[in-house]
Amino acid sequence: MRISGKYFVRRAFRAFLILIVLIILNFVLPRAMPGSPITRFTGDPRLTPSFRQKMLEIYGLNKPLWEQFKDYLFNLIHLEFGISYTFYPEPVSSVIKRNLPWSLFLLFLTIAISTSIGVLIGMYAAWKGGGKDLAITTAALASRSLPAFWVGMILILVFSYHFDLFPLSGAITPGKIYLSPFEKIKDIIWHYFLPLVTLVVFYMTSTILLMRSSMLETLGEPYILTAKAKGVSGWKIIAKHAFRNAILPIVTNTGINLGFAVSGAVLTETVFGLPGMGTLLYQAVMNRDYPLLQAGFFITSLCVVIALFIIDVIYGFIDPRIRYE
Amino acid sequence: MEINVLDLSFAKIYKIFLAFFQLMQAAFRGILKYIVFLTLFALLIPANIALRAQEGEIRRGGTLRLAYSTDVTTTNPFLVSLIQDFDLMRMIYPCMTRTGPDGLPHGDLAKSWEVSPDGKSITFHLVENATWHDGTPITSKDVRFTFEYAAKHGFLTSITDNIERIETPDNYTITFYFKEPDANIIDNPWMDWPYIIPEHIWKDIENPEEFENPAPIIGGGPFQLVERVPKQYIKLKAYENYSYGRPYIDEILIKIVPRGTITLALLKNEIDLCTIDAAEVARVSADPNIKISVRNSTHIVQLAFNNLRYPTNLTKFRQAMAYAIDTKEIAEVAYSGYASPGNPGFLPTVFEYWLNKDIQDMYDYNPDKAKEILDGLNFIDRDGDGIRETPNGTKLDFSVWIGPDPLRVRAAELMQEDLAKVGIKISIETMEWRTLFSGKEDPTKWWLFIGGWRVHSPADLRGIFVIENGSNSEIWWHDEYAKEFLKVTEEWTRTFDPQKRREQVFKMQELIAKGLPYYTLVHDYDTFAYRIDQFEGWTFVMGYGYNNYYTWTHLHLKGEVVTKPVVEVKKVIPTWIYGLIVIAIIVIIAGIVLATRKK
DSSP: OOOOHHHHHHHHHHHHHHHHHHHHHHHHHHHHSSSOGGGGGOSOTTSOHHHHHHHHHHHTTTSOHHHHHHHHHHHHHTTOOOBOSTTTTSBHHHHHHHHHHHHHHHHHHHHHHHHHHHHHHHHHHHHHOHHHHHHHHHHHHHHHHSOHHHHHHHHIIIIIIISOOSOSSOSSOTTOOOSSHHHHHHHHHHHHHHHHHHHHHHHHHHHHHHHHHHHHHHHTSHHHHHHHHTTOOHHHIIIIIIHHHHTHHHHHHHHHHHHHGGGOOHHHHHHHTOOSHHHHHHHHHHHTOHHHHHHHHHHHHHHHHHHHHHHHHHHHHHOHHHHTO | OOOOGGGOOHHHHHHHHHHHHHHHHHHOOTHHHHHHHHHHHHHHHHHHHHHHHHHHSOOOOOEEEEEESSOOSOSOTTSOOSHHHHHHHHHHSOOSEEEOTTSSEEESSEEEEEEOTTSSEEEEEEOSSOBOTTSOBOOHHHHHHHHHHHHHTTOSHHHHTTEEEEEEEETTEEEEEESSOOTHHHHOSSBSOSOOOOHHHHTTOSOGGGOOOOSSOOOOSSEEEEEEETTTEEEEEEOTTOTTOOOSSSEEEEEEOOHHHHHHHHHTTSOSEEEOOGGGHHHHHTSTTEEEEEEOOSEEEEEEEOTTSTTTTOHHHHHHHHHHSOHHHIIIIITTTSEEEOOTTOSOTTOGGGOOGGGTTTTOSOHHHHHHHHHHTTOBOSSSSSOOBOTTSOBOEEEEEEOSOHHHHHHHHHHHHHHHHTTOEEEEEEOOHHHHHHHTTSTTSOSEEEEEEEOOSTHHHHHHHEEOBTBTOEESSOSHHHHHHHHHHHHHTTOOOHHHHHHHHHHHHHHHHHHOSEEEEEEEOEEEEEEOSSEEOOOOBTTTBTSSHHHHHHOEESSSOOOOOOSSOOOOOOHHHHHHHHHHHHHHHHHHHHHHSOO
16 A cells, blocks of 8 residues: 555645744743743742842843744754743753653653554444443443543542552652662552553543444445445454444544643643653743743744654555545 | 660669679679670660760651742742742852741851941851851851842842941951941841851852852852752752751652642642632641641731822822721632731731831721812712712723732722722733833822732832932822822831831831832731641741741651750760770770689
């Protein structure tokens, strides 16, 4: 199966245009928020107006806006994002390098597990129908309506506090000296178990519902009836014939989720005290940390654009109808 | 028979040895009985003394576990901005003086100091055994370097702008000469800030604003920052050669814990100290290993008026609003009794020495008085809708801005009801802090907001209301009382007589109470919860709570009699070694005697 070069180029050009618009919005939007980065220096008489003025100069905010935009573009071309106001004088790239792996670890694992389980459960619900379908759908809808942060807090209260099975917060045990990398991995998995459960439940429910409805639609197609008439077994119809068509919306959904994974899961990370892009971007918003916000939004936008582009290409492979449009 | 050596007096010990000696006489012949007797004597007495001495010593060791809900923003002492940044720096770096448990300045790097009669200089005498964490002695050169370096790079300007010159006649004496006399230095000879930095480390750093100051940090405080995992934890180790004696605890471990989980962490024995809300008191107090301490704080919750916008720029209107608000009800209902009605003079009531008691009931709840004042201003409800209008027809319908603080929102709701009774309507708008702070810089956008302030000393009264600019300092509140306030605070910075200073602080409070740029609603209490199962020696310091220098350096593992902390760190020879030496001497003498006696 091959896709035409024209298809590829068209998609790539579209992605490029989107990126240009995002670069401009990325500069404008953080500055559109009320407040400035130096308002966090208000309130303590030791942080005098002259100190605030000095911080403005250090942050480069005393320059005209067009000059700030010029610096921003120049840095972007060199893939530099400047210095973070929140973690001054640490560069933004260093701050993101510290936090991004944690978010990717959590979200990729979440999406992999939730998609795998969600697809299977969704297929099963569509296949079995009746009472089992009703039970699964009800449970999925009920879980979906629970806020992820609330689920996290309940898990902490029950399993961390009352049963003392998991830590209350954090990614690692503070101050612990690890005798081997394996011990550190074990400690991290122990800390991430509850956050993973929280997010898997949240993400899985949408996958279940989406897969179920997509599968039901596909199962209504005439060729499925043909397969049944030919005596093909139930599960083989589902897995071999219907699956490939029904999976398309899941591909899109998963691709978009993976793209957004770099932005972290702010509520879950906050509840569990985990490092990651979610809390980082939240802090950046609260502190009006323009360089960090710009970097965070840029990376997220870039990843989503790339993810959508990849999905477009994958679609072209999976569904021949699309590449001939 | 079990004998507890500690229970024995010396007389009893003598009797026991006498009995032993008689036993030895029967069992051993000649010189041997003396050797055995003296050996036992040598062992027992020092052991007794050693064990008695140990009974008075404090156990060393343990890790104090603290929790911050937000990570520090920096470990660079020049770039601190959050309370936790300041707290952390205080553990690592020395200051000239520190706040004592009595709220007064105590020596830190400086053991003593004198202010010249004209207030234009201060001389500090440094402790002579202070060292940096790498063992380098701390001298007056480091102190001088700190201020000159800060001045060169534009930091600490509130202090360095007034320094004319610095002299260091010897390694442990330093004198600062000021351009203008500053009487505040008497009450606050640079307590807990600024932080003194080591010259030998910082002299090579060209751009301090770009210096991250990574762990391990070379400071001179009681603890050294040895490890930091951002957003997870900070580890500090006790400094063995600290000038006031090594802290008893080995480590401080600061964990970054989400706010919602901090109390659970305390209950689960993962941290040793935190502040709790009033709603958590019942649950936390059920744990016998946790002690709760409710303290009147240095915090203020105030209603701020826009002094540049009509009608909140009218002093009488502000006074009317003050009479109309029942601050006692706000303290009891919104803050569940964990607050006291505010001092209209703004200074927290915990500063008892400086508190002007004559003005405390100036604005006791009196809606009739409020109505009388509003009527006098011709603010009347002309259209019968329950809301008064100004003479030009503008309704007394304002918004009050509040940050994301549920207790302040409750306070505002009670205020809303009170003001409605006198014909003033307010609507509550909650918003994020940065939005509020930036929004209030445009006086056309707001009327009222509810904010908070933590006051460190009476000097803050000037700092809060006056925009410092040398002789062109401005006050942002504009009425007859404001002019007088500016004058009184300027005189105060040059008044050295303690009684006169106190009177001036009373006057400042009186002027604030009359002018009401802010109306203090309540002083909310701090509620601390700390574990008492592992440690004892928790010390409260006003303005710092239990997380302060004295707790860090006095806290120790439980079970021992508290003695005064060791002033000098010296190697202590265990007492049993003395016994061993005595035995060795006896054995040598016995050996010589045996070898030389005639058979």
